[in-house]
Amino acid sequence: MIATKPTTVEVRLPSRMGYEKVAMSTAAAVAKLMGFREDRVEDLKTAVAEACINAIEHGNRLNEKLSVGVVLSAGVDSLEVKVIDDGKGMKTQPAKPDIDRKMHGEEDPRGMGMFLIQALVDEAEWVVGANGKSSYVRLVIRLDKDA
């Protein structure tokens, strides 16, 4: 697939755990069409899955009347993914998990999703929606065929 202008693919997910895998598979398919290396496709899959899980669980609070929007925009040398929910958005940046604190019961064993997102893609930003709705996380992964 040679993209000269952004090609957009949109997926709408129910706010039900497990459906993040639909977005994950779609993102992987688009990334493979763009020529991403297999290891970068795996990074993207995990980042997209975690973003969707956050949107389903925290943004939409598992309310199945609400859906999660996933918009994939394939550019010439990068893929942008927006995962949109009806929550109030994340106001804090993800902290790096501290395994020693987790092992000693000083930190929740959970709560690594945002860290993984940020660590696995080239850009990640959390945007609070206007009027406290339609917040989204925007991910960018760059195509680097020489790496």
Added chain:
Amino acid sequence: MQSETKSRVDQLTSPAGHPVTVLRFEGDIASTSKDAVLGTYQALPKETAKLILLDFTKVDYINSSGIALVIQMLIEAANSAQKVYAFGLSAHFVKVFTMVGITKYAGLFPSQSEALAAL
């Protein structure tokens, strides 16, 4: 939508003669896997199961909730003087486990034979 996590327990002996309890997982490791991951681990006899080997060979998908279950297992194992190792993770999940620090508390090996040889 998430594939059910299956688990199975095997008892093996390492080449050095140590008993090793192998927990084999299959399917997704996610928030719905608590019984398969923690439940299976908690059913092991803590007095005799001192070396525990986790088999991820047949696991395709692990999310942050699944990683948290593995960490909860590591916490309980540390409190019971058990040592936990793992094998069969894809290169991607070796990277993810390393990123979150699990490798500090659970040695990772490419295969069962390499893990057993080290125990």
